[in-house]
Amino acid sequence: MVFTRLLGSLGVGGPTVDTVLAPGPVLPGGTLSGEVRVEGGRAEARIEGITLELVARVEAETEDGEHEGGVVFERYLVGGGLRIAEGERETVPFSLVLPWETPLTELYGQPLGIVLGVRTEVAVAGGRDKGDLDPLTVGALPAQEAVLEAFGRLGFGFRCADLELGRIGGTGQQLPFYQEIELTPPPRYAHAVNEIEVTFLASPGGMDVVLEADKRGGLFSEGHDTLTRFTVSHEQAGQLDWTSEVDGWVSRLVEHRAVYGDHASYGHGDPYGGQHSGHEGHGGHGGHRSGPGVGAAVAAGAAGLAVGVAGGLVAAEIVDEVGDFFEDEDEDENENEDEGGGDED
Structure with a gap:
């Protein structure tokens, strides 16, 4: 998925990032591989760090009822120190070991309704941005x-x-x-x-x-x-x-x-x-x-x-749900950060 939301923090014409996961389910404790594809925009840019987050939709019960939220349960730094010229393309391969307790999202090829994703965070001079989410498929041991x-x-x-x-x-x-x-x-x-x-x-x-x-x-x-x-x-x-x-x-x-x-x-x-x-x-x-x-x-x-x-639910709907759910989470998070920044000033 191309991170079109990067335009917000890197400026119109800034670099785009596309994270591609290897096809097929991964097992708990197994290796998730893929690559992050970076393409330069209209001007040179320096990417200081590329981090992949494993994110899950989790339910929590409190005194005022049941709530859902996104939980980051693992982070991996996969690249950084990249200087991308105008129109230049760079590929950053990665190979990550999933936590053994990573929940199952499918059984016998059929989805269980569990929402997991891999989200890419890109750090550039002056800030960082969290892009769209790629659905993560995990099979059973x-x-x-x-x-x-x-x-x-x-x-x-x-x-x-x-x-x-x-x-x-x-x-x-x-x-x-x-x-x-x-x-x-x-x-x-x-x-x-x-x-x-x-x-x-x-x-x-x-x-x-x-x-x-x-x-x-x-x-x-x-x-x-x-x-x-x-x-x-x-x-x-x-x-x-x-x-x-x-x-x-x-x-x-x-x-x-x-x-x-x-x-x-x-x-x-x-x-x-x-x-x-x-x-x-x-x-x-x-x-x-x-x-x-x-x-x-x-x-x-x-x-x-x-x-x-x-x-x-069917597989395609779950893929849509992954993106929609965590997009809402990110918007709430950005609003909180903006409010927090005002307090600090």
């Missing part, structure tokens, strides 16, 4: 696919996925947010749970799988959430009987009020350090319906979990 396929074989369906601001206590979580993949239960478990949320916290050595169940209430009791964690290695992806493994996880989660650690569950013991109010306000768990329709999943291949996109 083999171990993540194995777990989700097992859920599919057990009859679970995909409901939706989102990113939540905050941290899960008792884990080694690195990013300031985590991904939840919400699944609807099969008849075998429908009497006990409304849904199960799956969170992957990957690292170079393996992966934590955090499961949270929204349990149904009984005649004399209210529903409640239970949570538990399991750790697997990347090497186990092709070695375990994942259907039996995941079935055991779900049975343990449903049959027992398993919470690892005294204050490790979402929304208990303030594991978010005040940043997040936990799941008590997350869309009202008790209000979900597990019947067919919204976000329904269909079997694919050998009964694996194939997903549709929640809310009827």
Whole structure:
């Protein structure tokens, strides 16, 4: 995408920048490659730095409701010290390693509705400018696919996925947010749970799988959430009987009020350090319906979990949403900076 917005800070006739990502999805912990193409304008310009930001649309729950905002979760300096003459073209290649906890945006080639992007910031003498956003596509690691396929074989369906601001206590979580993949239960478990949320916290050595169940209430009791964690290695992806493994996880989660650690569950013991109010306000768990329709999943291949996109979004619409959402974020940010500059004077 050509950063036409650069004209605002560099002046009409200034250089343009086009960041091109290598085609295809990248895996968490994998390498994102591409190049930044710079073309000189009507006069010579010196570009002091080119920085790529990984940005995510994240939900946050506060006392006054649920809000969405952009979170920068990684920055990479990929170039600088460029003097671009009039009409000159320069290419800056890059190769970046994504954080292991980078959330998944697609599964089996179908988008999950997660908004991630790569934004290019260009620093020139006298200022800097953030250009348009390129959508970032992230696929699943083999171990993540194995777990989700097992859920599919057990009859679970995909409901939706989102990113939540905050941290899960008792884990080694690195990013300031985590991904939840919400699944609807099969008849075998429908009497006990409304849904199960799956969170992957990957690292170079393996992966934590955090499961949270929204349990149904009984005649004399209210529903409640239970949570538990399991750790697997990347090497186990092709070695375990994942259907039996995941079935055991779900049975343990449903049959027992398993919470690892005294204050490790979402929304208990303030594991978010005040940043997040936990799941008590997350869309009202008790209000979900597990019947067919919204976000329904269909079997694919050998009964694996194939997903549709929640809310009827398609890939092209998500690409548009990426740009629209972060463009609004940038406008708000620029307004705040202008107001702040006035105060400093």
